């Protein structure tokens with residue numbers, strides 16, 4: 713449900729933005745007749761798109777546990793751009809129209825930046841989970857779930873003092889009686905992070 717809502721929201725926002733850009737470009741390039749035609753022929757679409765944009769936006773917002781400052785900034789930018797745009801287009805005022813497009817663009821940009829940040833956060837969270845899982849399946853039989861088992865002379869990982877890079881190297885290349893563990897570079901990094909944050913010094 714939320715997934716569908718957020719996709720609808722994104723499509724509506726993109727269409728809304730597109731219509732807006734085209735209208736502003738037409739106004740700024742003195743194509744009054746074309747602008748009028750375009751406005752007329754997209755009137756219904758624009759109404760549907762704006763309504764969808766606002767309804768899905770408000771709906772999504774109500775599901776959030778708390779509204780971040782970024783989101784408030786976004787909302788204020790969008791809401792203030794609308795009356796400016798209405799006046800701008802009605803009076804064919806280029807400065808107002810361009811200014812309102814700038815506000816919308818800024819809020820669109822903010823949304824994208826936030827999305828990137830969220831995605832990055834998810835990757836980190838995922839790699840932490842992966843690290844624990846990988847450790848349990850690939851390392852715990854010798855090192856034990858707390859790193860202290862010492863099976864066949866495995867080093868005590870709670871007492872390890874070697875660097876992040878060295879831990880990764882030991883995992884990937886092996887050392888003395890520890891044979892290399894078959895992991896990708898990324899998986900090794902995830903396990904290393906797990907060893908450092910959850911086992912080392914505990």
Ligand code: HEC
Nearest residue numbers: 850851854864865866867872873879882887888889890893
């Ligand atoms: C088959 C048993 C075995 C498995 C499986 C194994 N290790 Fe080891 N590990 C060892 C042994 C034995 C040593 C000691 C090597 C030495 O004497 O140089 C060691 C050493 C290490 C060291 C060096 C610690 C230090 O302070 O020098 C690290 C780090 C390490 N293992 C991490 C891991 C991780 C992470 C995994 C899983 C991805 C893993 N090991 C899987 C047996 C194992």
